[in-house]
Amino acid sequence: MLVNEKVAIEHGLKADEYKKICDLLKRTPNITELGIFSAMWNEHCSYKSSRLHLKKLPTEGKKVIQGPGENAGVIDIEDGDAIVFKIESHNHPSFIEPYQGAATGVGGIMRDVFTMGARPIANLNSIHFGSTQNKKTKNLLRGVVHGIGGYGNCMGVPTIAGQTAFDSSYNGNILVNAMTVGLVKKNKIFYSKAAGLDKPVIYVGSKTGRDGIHGASMASASFDEKIEEKKPTVQVGDPFTEKLLLEACLELMAGDSIIAIQDMGAAGLTSSSIEMASKGNLGIEINLNKVPCRESKMTPYEIMLSESQERMLIILENGKENLAKKIFDKWNLDFSIIGKTTNTKNIELFFDNKQVANIPVSTLVENSPMYDRKWKKAKLPKKNIIKKEVYNEFKIQDILKKILSNPNVCSKEWIWQQYDHTVMGDTIQKPGGDSGVVRIHGTNKAIAATVDSSASYCWAHPLTGGKQVVAESWRNLISVGATPVAVTNCLNFGSPENEDNMGEFVECVQGIGEASKYLNFPIVSGNVSFYNQTKEVGIKPTPTIGGVGLIKDYEKMVSMDFKEIDNLVLIIGKTEGHIDQSIFARVVLDEKKGPPPEINLFNEKNNGESLLNLIEKDFIKSAHDVSLGGIITAVTKMCIKGSKGIKLKKTKNLIHDITYFFAEDQGRYIIEISPKDLKEVTKILNKNSVYHEELGVIIDNKIIFNDKTNVTIDELKSYYTNWLTDYMN
Amino acid sequence: MKSSVITFPGSNCDRDMDVALKKFGFKNKMVWHDDNELPKSDLVVLPGGFSYGDYLRCGSMASKSKIMHSVINFAKSGGLVVGICNGFQILVETGLLPGVLLRNKYLEFICKNVFIKVGHKENPFFKNLEKNIFEFHIAHNEGNFFCTKDQLKEIEDNKQIAIYYCDKEGHIDEQFNPNGSIKNIAGILNKEKNVLGMMPHPERMIDQSLSGEDGSLFFKNLINNIK
Amino acid sequence: MKISAIITLKKDVLDPQGKVIHQTLDGMGFKDINEVRQGKYFEIDVEENDPKKAKGIVEDMCKKLLANLVIENYKIIETQ
Amino acid sequence: MKISAIITLKKDVLDPQGKVIHQTLDGMGFKDINEVRQGKYFEIDVEENDPKKAKGIVEDMCKKLLANLVIENYKIIETQ
Numbered sequence A: 001m002l003v004n005e006k007v008a009i010e011h012g013l014k015a016d017e018y019k020k021i022c023d024l025l026k027r028t029p030n031i032t033e034l035g036i037f038s039a040m041w042n043e044h045c046s047y048k049s050s051r052l053h054l055k056k057l058p059t060e061g062k063k064v065i066q067g068p069g070e071n072a073g074v075i076d077i078e079d080g081d082a083i084v085f086k087i088e089s090h091n092h093p094s095f096i097e098p099y100q101g102a103a104t105g106v107g108g109i110m111r112d113v114f115t116m117g118a119r120p121i122a123n124l125n126s127i128h129f130g131s132t133q134n135k136k137t138k139n140l141l142r143g144v145v146h147g148i149g150g151y152g153n154c155m156g157v158p159t160i161a162g163q164t165a166f167d168s169s170y171n172g173n174i175l176v177n178a179m180t181v182g183l184v185k186k187n188k189i190f191y192s193k194a195a196g197l198d199k200p201v202i203y204v205g206s207k208t209g210r211d212g213i214h215g216a217s218m219a220s221a222s223f224d225e226k227i228e229e230k231k232p233t234v235q236v237g238d239p240f241t242e243k244l245l246l247e248a249c250l251e252l253m254a255g256d257s258i259i260a261i262q263d264m265g266a267a268g269l270t271s272s273s274i275e276m277a278s279k280g281n282l283g284i285e286i287n288l289n290k291v292p293c294r295e296s297k298m299t300p301y302e303i304m305l306s307e308s309q310e311r312m313l314i315i316l317e318n319g320k321e322n323l324a325k326k327i328f329d330k331w332n333l334d335f336s337i338i339g340k341t342t343n344t345k346n347i348e349l350f351f352d353n354k355q356v357a358n359i360p361v362s363t364l365v366e367n368s369p370m371y372d373r374k375w376k377k378a379k380l381p382k383k384n385i386i387k388k389e390v391y392n393e394f395k396i397q398d399i400l401k402k403i404l405s406n407p408n409v410c411s412k413e414w415i416w417q418q419y420d421h422t423v424m425g426d427t428i429q430k431p432g433g434d435s436g437v438v439r440i441h442g443t444n445k446a447i448a449a450t451v452d453s454s455a456s457y458c459w460a461h462p463l464t465g466g467k468q469v470v471a472e473s474w475r476n477l478i479s480v481g482a483t484p485v486a487v488t489n490c491l492n493f494g495s496p497e498n499e500d501n502m503g504e505f506v507e508c509v510q511g512i513g514e515a516s517k518y519l520n521f522p523i524v525s526g527n528v529s530f531y532n533q534t535k536e537v538g539i540k541p542t543p544t545i546g547g548v549g550l551i552k553d554y555e556k557m558v559s560m561d562f563k564e565i566d567n568l569v570l571i572i573g574k575t576e577g578h579i580d581q582s583i584f585a586r587v588v589l590d591e592k593k594g595p596p597p598e599i600n601l602f603n604e605k606n607n608g609e610s611l612l613n614l615i616e617k618d619f620i621k622s623a624h625d626v627s628l629g630g631i632i633t634a635v636t637k638m639c640i641k642g643s644k645g646i647k648l649k650k651t652k653n654l655i656h657d658i659t660y661f662f663a664e665d666q667g668r669y670i671i672e673i674s675p676k677d678l679k680e681v682t683k684i685l686n687k688n689s690v691y692h693e694e695l696g697v698i699i700d701n702k703i704i705f706n707d708k709t710n711v712t713i714d715e716l717k718s719y720y721t722n723w724l725t726d727y728m729n
Numbered sequence B: 001m002k003s004s005v006i007t008f009p010g011s012n013c014d015r016d017m018d019v020a021l022k023k024f025g026f027k028n029k030m031v032w033h034d035d036n037e038l039p040k041s042d043l044v045v046l047p048g049g050f051s052y053g054d055y056l057r058c059g060s061m062a063s064k065s066k067i068m069h070s071v072i073n074f075a076k077s078g079g080l081v082v083g084i085c086n087g088f089q090i091l092v093e094t095g096l097l098p099g100v101l102l103r104n105k106y107l108e109f110i111c112k113n114v115f116i117k118v119g120h121k122e123n124p125f126f127k128n129l130e131k132n133i134f135e136f137h138i139a140h141n142e143g144n145f146f147c148t149k150d151q152l153k154e155i156e157d158n159k160q161i162a163i164y165y166c167d168k169e170g171h172i173d174e175q176f177n178p179n180g181s182i183k184n185i186a187g188i189l190n191k192e193k194n195v196l197g198m199m200p201h202p203e204r205m206i207d208q209s210l211s212g213e214d215g216s217l218f219f220k221n222l223i224n225n226i227k
Numbered sequence C, D: 001m002k003i004s005a006i007i008t009l010k011k012d013v014l015d016p017q018g019k020v021i022h023q024t025l026d027g028m029g030f031k032d033i034n035e036v037r038q039g040k041y042f043e044i045d046v047e048e049n050d051p052k053k054a055k056g057i058v059e060d061m062c063k064k065l066l067a068n069l070v071i072e073n074y075k076i077i078e079t080q
């Protein structure tokens, strides 16, 4: 096939990008080469619109062993142990084929983690769907949940936490972000940097088929009416083969045969081979006839661009080929020596004894385009003024019921009950709490993990929203008694070519950066997903933050269920009464305007660290951060989980009771303490200048505030737990 | 006491089972599905997981693996065999246990705690247990036990029903049946009572931090019964 | 040549998948369904060009692996 | 009347199950297999006695629910 500008544009390249390719090569590329360029230069692989801004994120810290740039980030958790983790999007494929899209998303992120030598010990997911009124939502939700479970359960990795949100802005573009946390010994971490000349390049795993050719370019295109035509690019996952691949890779990694290893993810053999060569500043030569193929007559173009799943590329030490082959034979996986490292600094491909591509690696990587896209700064919206009379129409318990049964607040048990969350025998906090927690097998340590996003806040004011998500992640870790260590992020946005969407991206990233810097909560890995839009309409800006924290002694872990009658309930952090963008404003008042709650990073840090201090001293019987739905929603969840009730004190604030209970001011936690500890706890909080109030006392099975607010927990529980199950059946 | 846990391609509760057996005093060996011979054992365990990806029918392909010849001989000569979850499915596929395990009634994977009631104690697995009702954990997609009417009568008459799903108080009723299995059956024995298959995972309930310790009771009792 | 095997559940065996599909179809407006039963289908390409022999091989596979004869029946046809 | 729908994976789509079944059959001694592909099979009993109409209804079901046209093809036959 002849290559020209038209063909290049059909590959998703821009005319000037095509011209640049010809200039760099000093000739016209052939079709295989063009395919390789289009895969490497698309948004998904090259980060051409985001690179400039991502550079500003804080990525370093005392605990960081590996920041962004590798398959996943790595942090030190002492005693020679390290945690490898990352989050990744699989949005576009999941909309087209929810089961396979979500399943292969989970498969892909697990490969990123075990490529580095880590055994996955926990999975998480953040999923966003259109309005629950939308016809497609139910099937998409069902398919995605079955897909995530289907893959993770089969792998035997517990899914310990997640997040699920619904909003009409995702009607045409759902989000499926999957995160994996793995455990590795610090001195056994594997990287993707090639080294040494004439080293064998090995292909292992499944055979290459015609799946997902151009998957990476699909991820970089927005949906339009022609979406049907893009369907054949969906890949089918094979979790069984991945389980074998995991065990085989870990077996090989136990020895010292591997120089570099890289999974074949987006853009398959192309990006894996080129990344390894580029990092090692070497060339690679591949004989495509040696690549195990599933279908007959596959062309070099197809082999290079296939996104067949469950494959890895390894650079071995010379002489280790037989040893490696024996392991992959044992696990019944394909194994083939397909090439070697060279000093040419080019990627050279051969097929049927002919050279079919020869490209300098630097042109694909360092010379890939980078754009400083135009973007618009968002103004902070004006505050709404809500008249007191409006509030008089409502009863607190009616609002509470409405909020508890809101799809974004209600229990997600229907979802996480379909995920095996207890396999591996170390899950000590299952989904449904603030963070999932797994023990480090055979030690006293445990890892807490959470995923969070707040698209409504980000949409109202991206800078504040960006900060808020990081703060929320931090709080969810602290609420279980974990010291926050580092984060991974998945940035889901509309088109970078749209100035508003690009502005949302830039400012969210700025907010994320500010908060993570201030909180000493560095970003060690991440992923950007642009073009989440249908025609001209983009999704609400949705950065997802995956946070990881360390609990040194898991006996000190805290959970959110109220423990004991007569214990006191306190709130840490001040309630000013911020109602705009709260779930109360959006759902009950139907008011969508106004700024999100402000983030005061000093208070976040101070409140969080003070709470950790109280946990360390064993004062805290239960804890939960205040998020969607404010104080009373948080307290109700603690009651439901612990099958207890609470008698709430009269509020001493000047604000209206409804404002007090439903406001979404940030930096707040609810804690339960024993009455005998009140003095000591208050002393510590005062000493640290942490604002706190006494909220009430734990009683049996009822929430009582006044005559009008007096309702049993069983009744509230039915609103909270049944909504999603009823909806899905 | 010596135990063997078989690892099939796709097994994923094999390590958990190893940990549990060792914790309660077994000398456990891991055995590869492609081996010909079982090591000398007092107990053989087929662990949970997704052998061969649960493709075709759960357990069908594992039941054809090399080691299963030895396991079948071991069972036929009276050796104790336990199959948990996928292990149960494998035992059914080999014919060592009657019936089949179909997809869960609502076609959804279920991971949660359930209560189970011991059906019969006249067998080496449950005899001497003090309690009758246990809180165990289940995690499966295909635990919907089914057999023909005649088979059912036979296993009932023969006291082969090991455990039932029930509520906290031990009521066996359809509303406490998580997967649609016939008569709320959660586990069965062979005629000779030396082979047990059950869906719940006692190995996931072996310390206080794991939301329950009833699995410990099962293992402690088992090793005492074997001694 | 390619031979197909169709494996169906015996009549008195519960078919949870068929049942749920029936309900779903009903919910989608397909009101006049008496029953839905789900089975399995295999296309097997064997190195044997004699249809009778090829079918014999596949029948053997059904008996030994593909079908669980306790609950399933099989039918062998030439792939269309 | 009873109508059957056979749902198969499109040609280039990976069939993980077929692959593993192939390997297992091979291990059991069925050496001369080129390929195994697994599909789904449905027997649907509809309240419609005109074969053409009945098939039309089932075809509609395939399109709307039974088959995932992204990766699967369907074929409608009268149940034998």
Ligand SMILES: Nc1ncnc2c1ncn2[C@@H]1O[C@H](COP(=O)(O)OP(=O)(O)O)[C@@H](O)[C@H]1O
Residues within 6 Å of the ligand: A125, A126, A127, A159, A160, A161, A162, A163, A164, A408, A409, A411, A412, A415, A416, A430, A431, A432, A433, A434, A435, A436, A476, A627, A628
């Ligand atoms: N898709 C999912 N997968 C697993 N767990 C989930 C999922 N969605 C929600 N959860 C769990 O439900 C609980 C409630 O989530 P959320 O409402 O976001 O918590 P929060 O109280 O922190 O606002 C969390 O424990 C979360 O882990």
Ligand SMILES: [Mg+2]
Residues within 6 Å of the ligand: A433, A434, A476, A479, A624, A625, A627
């Ligand atoms: Mg929380």
